[in-house]
Amino acid sequence: MDAYPAIEDHGLIGDLQTAALIATDGTIDWFCAPRFDSPSVFAGLVDRTKGGYFGVRPEGTTYVTKQLYLPGTPILITRFLSADGVGEVIDFMPIAGDKATDRHRLVRMVRVVRGQMRFRLECEPRFDYGRDLPDVEITEDGVVFRGRTATMHLAASRARQRLIQEPITSNGNGVTAYASLAAGDVGGMVFDTAPVGPIRAVGADEVLDMFTQTRDYWRDWIGRSTYRGRWRETVERSAMTLKLMTYAPTGALIAAPTAALPEQLGGERNWDYRYTWVRDASFSIHALLSLGYTDEATAFLGWLSDRVREATEHAEPLQIMYRIDGSPELAEETLAHLDGYRGSRPVRIGNGAAGQLQLDIHGEALDSLYLADARGLGMSAEGWRHVARLVDWLCDNWDRPDDGIWETRGGRQDFTYGRLMSWVAFDRAIRLAGNHGRPGDVARWTRMRDAVYNQIIERGYHPKREAFVQHYGTEVLDASLLYMPLVDFIAPNDPLWQSTLRAMDEELVSDSLVYRYDPFASPDGLQGAEGTFTICSFWYVDALARSGRVEDARLTFEKMLTYSNHLGLYSEEIAPTGEQMGNFPQAFSHLALISAAVNLDRKLDQEVGSPATPTAGRGVRQPA
Structure with a gap:
């Protein structure tokens, strides 16, 4: 070769x-x-x-x-x-x-x-x-x-x-x-x-x-896709790519089909992504439902519900990732006999991050269950019982330091994103109970939801930076917080959010590309740097559109399309040279592309006053 x-x-x-x-x-x-x-x-x-x-x-x-x-x-x-x-x-x-x-x-x-x-x-x-x-x-x-x-x-x-x-x-x-x-x-x-x-x-x-x-x-x-928006070919290619990464016997979506492709050439950020993250599962339900793929969303909901049931039966938190058959064993191993892509060592299989505490996954799981319920994919009485137990567990644990969405290995912190998604978990559980008269400790869930909200406003927003920050006690920005208006935690025109978006514009955004955070300002326990994160760039498109900057959002989206490969595929990151880095193709990237396209279509249709098609005007998170 x-x-x-x-x-x-x-x-x-x-x-x-x-x-x-x-x-x-x-x-x-x-x-x-x-x-x-x-x-x-x-x-x-x-x-x-x-x-x-x-x-x-x-x-x-x-x-x-x-x-x-x-x-x-x-x-x-x-x-x-x-x-x-x-x-x-x-x-x-x-x-x-x-x-x-x-x-x-x-x-x-x-x-x-x-x-x-x-x-x-x-x-x-x-x-x-x-x-x-x-x-x-x-x-x-x-x-x-x-x-x-x-x-x-x-x-x-x-x-x-x-x-x-x-x-x-x-x-x-x-x-x-x-x-x-x-x-x-x-x-x-x-x-x-x-x-x-x-x-x-x-x-x-x-x-x-x-x-x-x-x-x-x-x-x-x-041919069963209901998407008829402006970027049909691109969205359909992303949908087929996600389908290719779905394990049909269980409905589970892997993060990527590869292992150990580096986030930086010659660096150590080389992880195995051939597993199913609860977070990815939840995001995929949003994307699949927005394209009309109810069967695939239902299968993934079944996989997710099984993980919730197993966790509550053993009085344990959800694990952040599992094997595609639902088994939790993902012991990390280094293959020392392999050189690594262009000499990027170590080559790892398994994933040690499986044992991390990431509180945000509960919010993503509840948000997807809520959306599915709003689209007519209701859960069983037994399923609700396990969901209620999971929310009760979160009541006792949401205020703990965790490892964060980016799976850093620099120690646990009070990550703002983890608190944000804990708020989502409580909020969606309250809505699910109220919409169907389901039993649950709604009074306690409401107290917890309000406590999380107040804590984020008081401690997650840094007055000097005029921005929400990565975790309490730091000035570091984090692109995961682009998700705040997407889950209706804060209004897109709120001054606190507008100033946060401006701060991200200045520090995390390079043209259309978005860094997830500055690893030198916020040590993550690993050596070296990394490229921009494609999922964050598509989140940025959505945040711009919701914040009234629709033309900026459209131009940013179109620029992002130029970074795909010749077949319309995306890896995890984009290097400063424009080269794609990290595991390939990456489900996260394609899920975010679909959501950004659907929601941007909706905003553009609203501006001209008449939807191009019935589905183009339907946003991914409409029920929330």
Whole structure:
């Protein structure tokens, strides 16, 4: 393989149980199986020599590459253009269904659309994060990779002709092959993670059926979106990306399909995001409902309700994140044998932040349950009983220092955002009880809600800075507080908020990009700096629009769209150079994009006096 590609130089494919990243040079350099949070099969993205990869590229010619998605789908087309011809690799994964399975298939179709082209194919899987090097058995119909932890097949397919005409050769723990195709020729391969029976070539009709079924599934799914606003293509691509990161058997949304991609090159801020955060779950319910995806929102609500039930049955707080099946074990481990993306060590799997106390998640959970209830997705009597217990627990614990939304490792503080979302939890619980006459200690919840409100006004607002600050006793600003008007804690035209927004303009905003906080002014227990946070930039769009600066909001949103990659995907952060950094793609970023687009549509429609469409004028948080 060549040197590390840029993080943004990748597309994502998936089957709703796991996913793969494919670079613009045609290399699959990240794939875990059988689940998002399983050990890797290909991990060249975090170690080019020991991680494993699956590459298809032209041989013996100078070419340029382009990538696009087949319209209305996440079927990825990588195009190679040369003077001699134009070739394409079409990558997709057939839908795995909503029952957990070990069998997942990477289908790679290769064709030439003009002239002729010779391709080099290399497949070097490295099971268990590169710790299990498989033995190779080459047969007439493909390759068997046998390791200690898994056996997988690479089967040749026959479409208009056999793709590989020359003998496959072994290079130790992988294989190399060549194929020469002319215009109109089509062939391919299927990489199978849990093959049934002996290896066999895959017939042309079978490959075509897999392609057609996958295409039709996605076009039917995206066709159910109710969004008809100004940024339809962008919003629909974000929606499909979120769907790709949803584990169908449980409805859980992962934060990102990757692990250990750095927030700063050469730095230590390299985390594993292949898990489900309660916060992400809650934000996703807002975004999905705003696009009309009730089934997905319902499935996620079920996952969230199960976590609330488990917490209250054991008299414990909600854990901030879980595995996609709901299990809480996420012990953090360093993979010392891997070099890391461009030498960014350590490479971590698991996530030690799972044990942190982050009080804000209760507010995000209650806010999503409240919105769902307002949209007709009511909860059961048993579900309400567990929610009431969770709110009772928060009554006793909201005034504790916590670790904060950004999972800093510099010690607990009285974070203002944690208090803000505790206020949201009490407020939404009171509304839910009142709207349906449900039992609960509403009098106590009301006292707690008012106490939190008064404390934030008295201690969270810094008179000298004329702004709400990150935590009590500091002057540091924090972009998470852009959320204050979004949850109706404060009116957008309130002088306290207007001065806070001006302070953020001056200190945290760089053009359209927003830093979450200054790590040098507020030590977070980690070395180095970081880029701007994409979710914060989209929150900023929403805050501007709500504060009456609609034109500023629209320009900022349009600028943010220029920072996506060539496929409309976003990672977690954007470096000062404009390069995307951190795990990729990031659910947080796409959730915030959808919410910003829907709410900005609503504000723009209000300005012209007539909504463009019925759904374009419906804000994400209308029920609040």
